[in-house]
Amino acid sequence: MTVATARPATATTQPKVAIRGFGMTFATPDKQVEVLRGIDLDVAPGELVCVLGPSGCGKTTLLNVIAGFLAPSEGTVRIDGEPVAGPDPRRIFVFQERGVFPWLTVEGNIGFGLWRLSETERRARVAHYVRLVGLEGFERAYPQELSGGMKQRVEVARALAVDPDVLYLDEPFGALDSITRLQMRGELLRIQERERKTVLFVTHDIDESVQLADRVVVMSARPAQVRKIVEIDIPHPRDLSSRRYIELRDGIFAEIGLAHRV
Amino acid sequence: MTGVALFVAAWAAAVQLSGTRLVPGPLAVVRALGELLSHGLLLRYLVASLFRVTWGFLLAAVVAIPAGIALGLSRRGEAALNPLMQVLRPISPLAWIPLAILWFGVGDRAAIWLIFIASFFSLLVTVIRAVHDVDPVHRNAALNFGLDRRRLLRDVVLPAILPQLVIGLRLTLGVAWLVVVAAEMIAVNSGVGFLIIDARNAGNRYDLVVAGMVMIGAVGLLLDTLVRRLERLPSVAWGFSA
Amino acid sequence: MSEPALERLAAATPSGSPRRAIAMARPLSPAARLLLPLGAVLLALLLWQLAVTLTRTQVFPLPAEVARGFAELQRKGVLWSYAGDSLRRVGLGFGAAALLGIALGVPLGRAARLDRLVNPLIQLLRPISPLAWMPLAVIWFGLSDLAPTFLIFLAAFFPIVVATTSAVRTIPPAFFRAAGNFALPRGALLRRVLLPAILPRVLTGLRVALGIAWMVVVAAEMLGVDSGLGYLILDSRNAGKRYDLVIAGMLMIGAIGLLLDLGMRRLERLPAVRWGFQS
Numbered sequence: 001m002t003v004a005t006a007r008p009a010t011a012t013t014q015p016k017v018a019i020r021g022f023g024m025t026f027a028t029p030d031k032q033v034e035v036l037r038g039i040d041l042d043v044a045p046g047e048l049v050c051v052l053g054p055s056g057c058g059k060t061t062l063l064n065v066i067a068g069f070l071a072p073s074e075g076t077v078r079i080d081g082e083p084v085a086g087p088d089p090r091r092i093f094v095f096q097e098r099g100v101f102p103w104l105t106v107e108g109n110i111g112f113g114l115w116r117l118s119e120t121e122r123r124a125r126v127a128h129y130v131r132l133v134g135l136e137g138f139e140r141a142y143p144q145e146l147s148g149g150m151k152q153r154v155e156v157a158r159a160l161a162v163d164p165d166v167l168y169l170d171e172p173f174g175a176l177d178s179i180t181r182l183q184m185r186g187e188l189l190r191i192q193e194r195e196r197k198t199v200l201f202v203t204h205d206i207d208e209s210v211q212l213a214d215r216v217v218v219m220s221a222r223p224a225q226v227r228k229i230v231e232i233d234i235p236h237p238r239d240l241s242s243r244r245y246i247e248l249r250d251g252i253f254a255e256i257g258l259a260h261r262v
Numbered sequence: 263m264t265g266v267a268l269f270v271a272a273w274a275a276a277v278q279l280s281g282t283r284l285v286p287g288p289l290a291v292v293r294a295l296g297e298l299l300s301h302g303l304l305l306r307y308l309v310a311s312l313f314r315v316t317w318g319f320l321l322a323a324v325v326a327i328p329a330g331i332a333l334g335l336s337r338r339g340e341a342a343l344n345p346l347m348q349v350l351r352p353i354s355p356l357a358w359i360p361l362a363i364l365w366f367g368v369g370d371r372a373a374i375w376l377i378f379i380a381s382f383f384s385l386l387v388t389v390i391r392a393v394h395d396v397d398p399v400h401r402n403a404a405l406n407f408g409l410d411r412r413r414l415l416r417d418v419v420l421p422a423i424l425p426q427l428v429i430g431l432r433l434t435l436g437v438a439w440l441v442v443v444a445a446e447m448i449a450v451n452s453g454v455g456f457l458i459i460d461a462r463n464a465g466n467r468y469d470l471v472v473a474g475m476v477m478i479g480a481v482g483l484l485l486d487t488l489v490r491r492l493e494r495l496p497s498v499a500w501g502f503s504a
Numbered sequence: 505m506s507e508p509a510l511e512r513l514a515a516a517t518p519s520g521s522p523r524r525a526i527a528m529a530r531p532l533s534p535a536a537r538l539l540l541p542l543g544a545v546l547l548a549l550l551l552w553q554l555a556v557t558l559t560r561t562q563v564f565p566l567p568a569e570v571a572r573g574f575a576e577l578q579r580k581g582v583l584w585s586y587a588g589d590s591l592r593r594v595g596l597g598f599g600a601a602a603l604l605g606i607a608l609g610v611p612l613g614r615a616a617r618l619d620r621l622v623n624p625l626i627q628l629l630r631p632i633s634p635l636a637w638m639p640l641a642v643i644w645f646g647l648s649d650l651a652p653t654f655l656i657f658l659a660a661f662f663p664i665v666v667a668t669t670s671a672v673r674t675i676p677p678a679f680f681r682a683a684g685n686f687a688l689p690r691g692a693l694l695r696r697v698l699l700p701a702i703l704p705r706v707l708t709g710l711r712v713a714l715g716i717a718w719m720v721v722v723a724a725e726m727l728g729v730d731s732g733l734g735y736l737i738l739d740s741r742n743a744g745k746r747y748d749l750v751i752a753g754m755l756m757i758g759a760i761g762l763l764l765d766l767g768m769r770r771l772e773r774l775p776a777v778r779w780g781f782q783s
Contacts, residue, residue: 069402089408099403102500103421112417113407144500162407265621266628284643341532342540346548352761353754354719356726357734360741360750364563436631443633444723455636462639471639475632482631 015042022075050209053219091166092159097151286469294473318377326385334393355380388430392423425501565748573748597656609668652724667709671702704780711768
């Protein structure tokens, strides 16, 4: 975790992402499944918000709707005041490592969204982001030659290269071992410190959410609703043994109703 | 190669022991191959067969690949055309012979048509399945970056289906080679298939028959090996797990 | 990061250009699933009718004439008996190929050395069209039913061996270790672990081989037998340019081939096998 930073200034008038009364129901051949219900959420510009909940509770669906890959069954999702009409290069979704295109090199992947730029500009940007995520030397490598953590970095670099306003991360470190995960969290915060994007981050890992987020949105089980929004008021770098950290983390444990002893 | 050697030895032994006058031993076959070579027939027949395969196969590829991509991407199109395809596909290309001769007369074009039919369905099915297998994550990522339909096709669908397409091409080439031999036995007057039928009909020259079979096997294997080379290109190799 | 480049990128990505909402893949309605193919078939029949009437061909039949041809074959009792003959040859040849193919494929999959020995031979024999074996088949089996049956056997044998070998080779080693852990004797290992494990892939291989067998039977019947659907097609043309019967025969071949394929696919849904097809 890097140099201490102040929390981003709170939104002036308009939140970056505004969700009102959002609900999602899927129709299967036999029945209707209500996955999400009555979600209200605002995300301020430059904020890093974690959506926390157990697997299968619908948080990925929530993210897919915000990103424009799905249409909501009810309610509205607005970004910069406009309703979301579809996926948009200004708001990039970072899948887990499997979003990386296997037929392109690292360079090819990172430069994927930059086709509107000239050759020289694209190369310069790609080089910049390769350096930013620490993959120098691997520009010509293909994804199958890379580790899971490296592939994840390629995807983050690819997303950042088009300079989006918003980043959506769907359990991006889920496929990595826990040691790499800790490192990647540090990397993400380092990058966020520089780039100051609005970030919506979905995770099932309580510690991850408390380590990363400015605010944690704790979701219930299906049909998923917002149980509680916890504000993490510890400045970065966060001391994982500090009393405040443990307090906040335990609070979330209790909120979810988990046993405190194994 | 020891396996092949053992087989040849067993073959020679079987011919000796059974005292058959018809089935040739390995030596007789080798001599027959030499005979074909010296008369210039070996090359001529091979070229004729390869010519037909190439034409039929390429025509089929040019039609089937775009059609397969279009059908793979369009749920409606596929729902509409699938039953027709499913009924036409199991019809052996050779069952088309009467119609082929009706439309094209006896000769090269009829044979090419038969190879086209066989290759077309084989490739069509492969391409449709490959398009369906494209990971939706990749499609969504591309849309996220603002790619329009044309770029989506060019930069995501085509690269993504390439590995499966190359495998399909290899298998289809194998099918085409099988069909050309069969087609030549029934519908044409030259080529390696014709050689086999003719050698038997014109004088029970079973040594030539088996020589022809050996040629067919060897060339078929060669074609297959050549296409396997393609599978090592980086834009294709990624599709095969290490 | 150069400022002009950043600006250019920001300008190039037009704000306020929301893409068309991606309607998430709503599956086609049952009505559409019925009407679309129906429409396509009707359209095909219409085009066929038009092509024949417009080109004023004397020989190529109209759809209605083909239908009448079907009825004629039915009346003469030929349709079903020929189909039965073809199916019988397929049944025998394919059955033999399945038994021997699996029997060979299992040891080939288990013993790498054996595979290295035998594989080149298989690779050499495989590209030889089954029909090219016809003269030899006639020597060995005469002009009886067995010659085409042998060709079908050859056609189905190689794909089945290859599918079985590859299925055996990809059995997770963990299965064998577990079996050893439970001290399973050899016979039980084969019966309770190996065969169930390879069943899905072998079944797929069998389905493909059956399709090939069905194609070959038609061709084989053209070469010197006097019954069967392949023979029907060739004979209808040779004996009187009855292209209506030719097409009727072709459609029959197509329909039976489709039914065989569907039947095999049904098998793939049995619980003992289904697990192998789920991601």
